Amino acid sequence: xxxxxxxxxxxxxxxxxxxxxxxxxxxxxxxxxxxxxxxxxxxxxxxxxxxxxxxxxxxxxxxxxxxxxxxxxxxxxxxxxxxxxxxxxxxxxxxxxxxxxxxxxxxxxxxxxxxxxxxxxxxxxxxxxxxxxxxxxxx
Amino acid sequence: xxxxxxxxxxxxxxxxxxxxxxxxxxxxxxxxxxxxxxxxxxxxxxxxxxxxxxxxxxxxxxxxxxxxxxxxxxxxxxxxxxxxxxxxxxxxxxxxxxxxxxxxxxxxxxxxxxxxxxxxxxxxxxxxxxxxxxxxxxxxxxxxxxxxxxxxxxxxxxxxxxxxxxxxxxxxxxxxxxxxxxxxxxxxxxxxxxxxxxxxxxxxxxxxxxxxxxxxxxxxxxxxxxxxxxxxxxx
Numbered sequence: 001x002x003x004x005x006x007x008x009x010x011x012x013x014x015x016x017x018x019x020x021x022x023x024x025x026x027x028x029x030x031x032x033x034x035x036x037x038x039x040x041x042x043x044x045x046x047x048x049x050x051x052x053x054x055x056x057x058x059x060x061x062x063x064x065x066x067x068x069x070x071x072x073x074x075x076x077x078x079x080x081x082x083x084x085x086x087x088x089x090x091x092x093x094x095x096x097x098x099x100x101x102x103x104x105x106x107x108x109x110x111x112x113x114x115x116x117x118x119x120x121x122x123x124x125x126x127x128x129x130x131x132x133x134x135x136x137x138x139x
Numbered sequence: 140x141x142x143x144x145x146x147x148x149x150x151x152x153x154x155x156x157x158x159x160x161x162x163x164x165x166x167x168x169x170x171x172x173x174x175x176x177x178x179x180x181x182x183x184x185x186x187x188x189x190x191x192x193x194x195x196x197x198x199x200x201x202x203x204x205x206x207x208x209x210x211x212x213x214x215x216x217x218x219x220x221x222x223x224x225x226x227x228x229x230x231x232x233x234x235x236x237x238x239x240x241x242x243x244x245x246x247x248x249x250x251x252x253x254x255x256x257x258x259x260x261x262x263x264x265x266x267x268x269x270x271x272x273x274x275x276x277x278x279x280x281x282x283x284x285x286x287x288x289x290x291x292x293x294x295x296x297x298x299x300x301x302x303x304x305x306x307x308x309x310x311x312x313x314x315x316x317x318x319x320x321x322x323x324x325x326x327x328x329x330x331x332x333x334x335x336x337x338x339x340x341x342x343x344x345x346x347x348x349x350x351x352x353x354x355x356x357x358x359x360x361x362x363x364x365x366x367x368x369x370x371x372x373x374x
Contacts, residue, residue, distance in 0.1 A: 009218045013299065021303050028307075036316045037261040058316060093255030095184060103318055120254045125323040127189060128333040129180030 038103045041082040050108050057084060057114055058103040058122060066098055077102060077114075088116035095121035150363045157356045164349040171346045174339035182336075189336065191249040197344040199242035199267070201351055203305060205235030206270060209277070210298040217295040225291050228298075229281055230358035234351040236274035243267060254318060262311035263319035266304055273301035 028035060038058035057077060065076035071089045075098075078084075086104050096102060101122030107115050128136075175193035182189035209228040216224030246264065247257045258264065277297045284290045312321040323332040330337065 006218055013214055013218060013295070016296065016299050017303070020300055024303050024307075032315075035262050037259065037318050038316050040316070093253065095253050096255075100184075118255075120256055120259070120318060122318060123185065123253050123320050125320045126184075126331045127182055127192070127323055127336050129335060130183040131180075132333055133183035 040079040041077060041084045042079055044084060044108065045082050045111055047111070050110060052107065054105065054107060054117070056103055056105045057086075058101065059084075061096070061098050061100055061102050063098050075102075077104065083112075084114050085112055086114045086116050088119055090117075090119070092119050093121040095123060100124075147367070150360065150367070153356050153360050153363065157353055157360075160349060160353045160356060164346060164353055167342060167349055168346040171339060171342035174342055179339045180333075180335055185253050188249055188252050191245050192336075193339050193343045195242055195245040195249060196340060197347045198238040198245065200344060201347045202235050202239035202242060202270065202274075203308065205231050205238070205351060206274070206298075206301060207305060209235065210302040213291075213295040213298045217291055222287070222291075225294065226362045227355075227359065228294065230355050230362060231351070232274060232278055232281075233358060234354040236271065236278065237354075238347065238351070239267070239271045239274055243271065259318045261317040261319055262315045263308065263317050266308045266311055269304050270301065270308060273297065273304065277301070 038056035040059055041057065044057060059077040059079040062076040062078045062083065065074075067074045073088050073092065075086055075088075076083050077086055086106075088104065088106075096119060101124055103120040103122055104114060104116040105118040105120070107117070109115055171193070175190055179190070179193075181187050209231055212224040212228045212231075215221065216228070243264075246267075250259070251257050277294060280293050280297060281290065284293060311317060312319055324330045324337070324340075332340070
């Protein structure tokens with residue numbers, strides 16, 4: 001039905017697509033460590049050694065865990081399996097609060113203690129008006 | 140076949156269309172902006188910053204949609220040697236790039252008050268930046284080469300390489316830990332965005348789509364006029 005050239009061009013295009021897609025997949029797979037923006041407390045626990053490089057950890061701020069002592073703010077980041085204590089001094093973003101997502105950048109002291117140099121709030125995918133939120137909480 | 144339709148006949152339609160599209164665009168945009176900026180409620184968590192989303196999300200959708208269309212048109216055009224598809228692709232690309240940049244800029248403006256940073260090298264944001272670079276590459280290629288055969292080959296290859304990035308953008312938030320939140324709108328399961336906020340989002344998407352159509356028609360007319368002036372009666 002179609003000419004030989006058309007078939008060849010179709011084959012050519014498909015081949016490029018498959019080859020490049022596969023290469024990109026392998027590259028990203030091998031760089032996974034760097035593609036992820038932050039590590040969860042469970043991943044931190046699984047580390048074999050603690051290195052001095054700057055890393056990011058992320059998870060939920062545990063309920064009732066925020067305490068402010070003079071200029072320092074302490075809180076616990078949890079992924080509901082493992083926890084890690086974070087200490088930070090500086091300004092936190094508006095959305096930073098308990099039971100909300102957080103990403104902290106800084107240095108690991110040990111597997112339970114993290115010294116943050118920067119705090120980012122992570123927003124979740126839920127969007128709703130305040131009245132709806134209040135109604136949901138009543139339930 | 141599509142290959143043989145005359146530019147003159149297409150032009151008689153596409154040269155009249157822009158004014159109607161512009162009219163419709165202004166109406167839809169006014170409704171969308173009123174909904175998004177005034178009538179829709181504020182968010183329980185991020186309060187008024189949520190309104191940035193009504194520009195950010197449609198812009199990102201449109202830029203992804205246009206890149207996918209360009210790729211499809213270029214590949215089919217390349218395989219079956221349909222010149223017209225390349226002209227359509229060329230005319231679509233500028234608005235795709237503009238919306239891509241709008242998505243990146245509004246994202247930064249939203250990121251500062253909510254996340255606490257303008258920019259983060261997370262997978263979603265970086266892959267979106269790569270898409271913008273592919274758009275630039277595509278448009279620059281059209282300016283560099285003059286020989287049609289070369290142009291069609293090179294632009295097709297750029298789109299094929301770029302399209303691999305599109306599913307990465309879409310699923311980056313599910314595959315890896317990212318700062319960017321996952322998708323709120325799901326076709327198969329329940330969306331995590333309230334209806335009162337979904338409505339302006341859809342209207343704004345329609346408005347942006349109309350804007351792209353408008354720019355496309357204007358660009359495409361220019362291409363047709365260029366062909367006419369060269370004295371060619373066929374595409």
